[in-house]
Amino acid sequence: MSGKVTNVLLVGVGGQGILLASEVLSEACMLAGFDVKKSEIHGMSQRGGSVVSHVRYGEEVFSPIVPEGEGDLLFGFELMESYRSLPLLRPGATVVANDLCIPPPSVLMGNEAYPEGLDQKIAQKFPDFILVDGLKLANEAGNPRAANTVLLGAVSKRLNLEERYWLEAIERMVPKKALEVNLKAFAAGRNL
Amino acid sequence: MKQILSGNEAIARGAHEAGVKVASAYPGTPSTEILENITRYPEIDAAWATNEKVALEVGIGASFGGARTLVTMKHVGVNVAADPLFTLSYTGVRGGLVLVTADDPELHSSQDEQDNRNYAKFAKVPMLEPSNSQECKDFTKLGFELSEKYDTPVLLRTTTRISHSKSIVELDDNVAQTPQTGLFKDPAKYVMLPGNARVRHKIVEERLVQLSQDAASMAVNRIEMRDTKVGVITAGVSYQYVREVLPEASVLKLGLVHPLPHDLIREFAGKVEKLFVVEELDPFIEEQVQAMGIEVTGKEILSLCGELTPGRLKQGFGLPASAESAVDKLPGRPPNMCPGCPHRGVFYTLNKLKAYVCGDIGCYTLGFMPPLSAMDSCICMGASIGMATGASKVVSPEERKKVVGVIGDSTFLHTGVNGLIDLVYNQSTATIIILDNRITAMTGRQENPGSGHTLMGEATNAIDFTMLCKAIGVKHVRTINPLDLAECEKVIKEEMERPEPSVIITDKPCVLIKTEGVFTKGDTLCVEEDACVGCRACLKIGCPAIEWVPDSGKKGKAKIDPLLCNGCDVCRQLCKFSAIGVAK
Known part of the structure; x- marks a missing residue:
């Protein structure tokens, strides 16, 4: 186990299931024997605002939030929120983003346009970038609601945690009847 | 056994391990989940009070009846509960009473960012401040011990970053044995008429002096000597940021932030070349250290507003910031009422x-x-x-x-x-x-x-x-x-x-209520494209389910997301062209 702390940011829109995904990640970190801290703001998370969840793990973790500009991996559930969070990352960080656009209120009302070409802009700044069609892969796995687990699978490949800890964490956190679909979705993401 | 718990979950767990019998609260971010998690422990009588003042009064009654009692609220809730709190300081307790104040620096979900450490000083009661979830649990238990030992209510202060951050906690399967509850009369102590209260006030002042002396040897206040060039006095989440950003600095880590351990502060100040206080919001510790005649730097380099972050702390200490990649300006994403909100x-x-x-x-x-x-x-x-x-x-x-x-x-x-x-x-x-x-x-x-x-x-x-x-x-x-x-x-x-x-x-319920039979979804609506003239009337309600599609038709048209629509029908009533109907 190295002394270095790994900094993961999970970002998206309130209601997307970001908190559950960060719980699974934290659980996997603990099972793997790391110290882990997780932090987010959830006062307004159900009402469609931006959500940022911080997960840090390593031998000993102090700050519960990722120091600005030191994120190692960004796990984006929505494209514009992924782009918005790039300043939190260190140069050379990894970005795994869901290929999904959720228009914010000003775009819904036609006062502003949803920005275009965000995936290219992310790729320019962070070459280690993978865009995942979470919904499509989740449909293939048998349930559109397992999109987050597909993304988690893609993320898992890029973190130094053994697969068995991920699987155990999913088994602990996901309701029994949804387990099979979620394990399938996880494998689909991990094999990307 | 180890578990990952939020600060709030850990406080609930601490209450269980401390043998708490009654818990009372009014919901308020970031404190709400404490009471919600207490429901896991069936031996605790837990209930929502109508407001924070009532919550504390219920707690006082239970304490006077001999039970260990937990009362929780957000920072502004203590304003509502301040009236009973100040006099409870005079009467003291019977069963231990811990009042959790969950503060919200940065106003993530509040109307102000008041620093409730000031209440400890104002009401003349001790205050504990945990810096992670393990301490949330341990300090809750310690709070009950101090409350009974010193015959005082104890404030436990968290902030959003403590209440809502998760970290690993070692659980204890033992539950403290507490005395039998029952009615007990002692009017001179519990009836605060002027004659009795004058007597009690003296006891309050003596209690504070005693606590301050004892605080120097409490394990929750500790000196961590490293490099002696920089010494930092800190508490709560700020301690974590200090360890993150200034790993070589010596630290006086305070668990009890009121009253301060004067002897320990003098000892620490004498061991380091330059002394700092790192704290969010008010110069609460800094001013008291200054009043002791000790030279110290704090709010000169750190803001009075908002929460600390590792980056803000680096900036205060003149350390180089990490390179941040600039991004283009984006449309904001503020929270919004739900689709179908009444x-x-x-x-x-x-x-x-x-x-x-x-x-x-x-x-x-x-x-x-x-x-x-x-x-x-x-x-x-x-x-x-x-x-x-x-x-x-x-x-x-x-x-x-x-x-x-x-x-x-x-x-x-x-x-x-x-x-x-x-x-x-x-x-x-x-x-x-x-x-x-x-x-x-x-x-x-x-x-x-x-x-x-x-x-x-x-x-x-x-x-x-x-x-x-x-x-x-x-x-x-x-x-x-x-x-x-x-x-x-x-x-x-x-x-x-x-x-x-x-x-x-x-008379319409919240669309998020899950209890069966309370909220019923209406028919999902849709925009009939041919009938929509692009008048934008339906956009005036700001429903997240309605989207303006600018390149549809001549002027653009509205569209309803069937997955988001709750069928409240309000947009349909706004459409003069009958372009909104029930989706097939």
Whole structure:
């Protein structure tokens, strides 16, 4: 186990299931024997605002939030929120983003346009970038609601945690009847 | 056994391990989950109180009955509970009493960012401040021990980053054995008439001196010597940021932040070359260290506003910031009322009628946001009705018709009802709208005395708002369907015209309520593309399910997301071209 702390940011829109995904990640970190801290703001998370969840793990973790500009991996559930969070990352960080656009209120009302070409802009700044069609892969796995687990699978490949800890964490956190679909979705993401 | 717990979950666990018998609270971010998690421990009698003052009074009664008692609230809740708190400091306790104040630096979900460490000093009671979830659990248990040892209520202060961060906690399977509860009389201690209270005040002052002396040897206050060039006094989450950013600095880590361990501070100051205090918000520790005649740097380099972050701490200490990649300006993503929210039609109508809206605290404060833009003031829980009364006193009869107070069901029962009594008693004329959505929605759907259920999910009496308002003396109490725009406009307009007090109660539930039979989704709606002329009328309610598609047709057209639509029907009523119908 190295002394270095790994900094993961999970970002998206309130209601997307970001908190559950960060719980699974934290659980996997603990099972793997790391110290882990997780932090987010959830006062307004159900009402469609931006959500940022911080997960840090390593031998000993102090700050519960990722120091600005030191994120190692960004796990984006929505494209514009992924782009918005790039300043939190260190140069050379990894970005795994869901290929999904959720228009914010000003775009819904036609006062502003949803920005275009965000995936290219992310790729320019962070070459280690993978865009995942979470919904499509989740449909293939048998349930559109397992999109987050597909993304988690893609993320898992890029973190130094053994697969068995991920699987155990999913088994602990996901309701029994949804387990099979979620394990399938996880494998689909991990094999990307 | 080890578990990952949030600070709030760990406090609940600590209460269980400490043998707490009674827990009382009013929901408020970031404190709410403490009581929600206490429901895991069936031996604890846990209940939502109508407000924080009542919560503490319930706690006081249980403590005087001999039980260990936990009372929790957000920082501004302590303002409401301050009256009993200050006198409880004089009486002391019988069973240990810990009052959790969950502060919100950075105002993530609050109307101010007051620093409640000041309450410890003001009320002359000890305050513990944990820096992670393990300490949340340990300090809760310690709080009960200190409370009983020193015969005082104990404040436990968290901040959002402590309450809502998760870290690993070692659980203890043992539950503390506490004495049998029962009635116990000691009027000289518990009846605070002037004669008794004068005696008790002296005891309070002696208690503080004793605590300050003992604090130097308490394990929760510790010196960590590293490099002696820089020494930092810190507590709470700030300790974590100091360890992150200044790993070589020596640290005096305080677990008890009031009263301060003067001897320990002098000892630490003598061991380091330059002394700093790192704390969020007020210079609470810094000023006291200065008053001891010790040279110290704090707010000179750190802000009085907002929360600390590793980056802000680096900046304060003149350390190089990490390179941040710049991004283009993006549309913001503020929170919004849910699709189908019953508040939307009311605020649309108030905007249309050009009302002057005295607002209140809850989801409906989002009625401030465009395009609804129908809120003109918002101060604190329950303030809307008093503010409407006051505004009506000083404006012309014509302007007076515009004054409307808007308040939610839980907020009305919290402290709004007193305002309504005052309004009727003093014959003011404002119109009050009670947005009864059957739940305390903003903090995550907690039950309240109007919802018909308790914290534990048991059925209970549900307050009849109409009867309550009538009993207060409001002659004109009307109930409306807030999803019927024509009805909303007619009734609100009529009542605004009326030169007498009046109350309008809305009767549709929050769309997030999961209890069966409370909220029922309507038919999913859709825009019939051929009929839509692109007039944008349906966009005026700011529903997240309606999207403007600029490149559709000549001018653009509206579209409804069938996955988001809750079928409230409000947009359909706004469409003059019958372009919105039920989706097939």
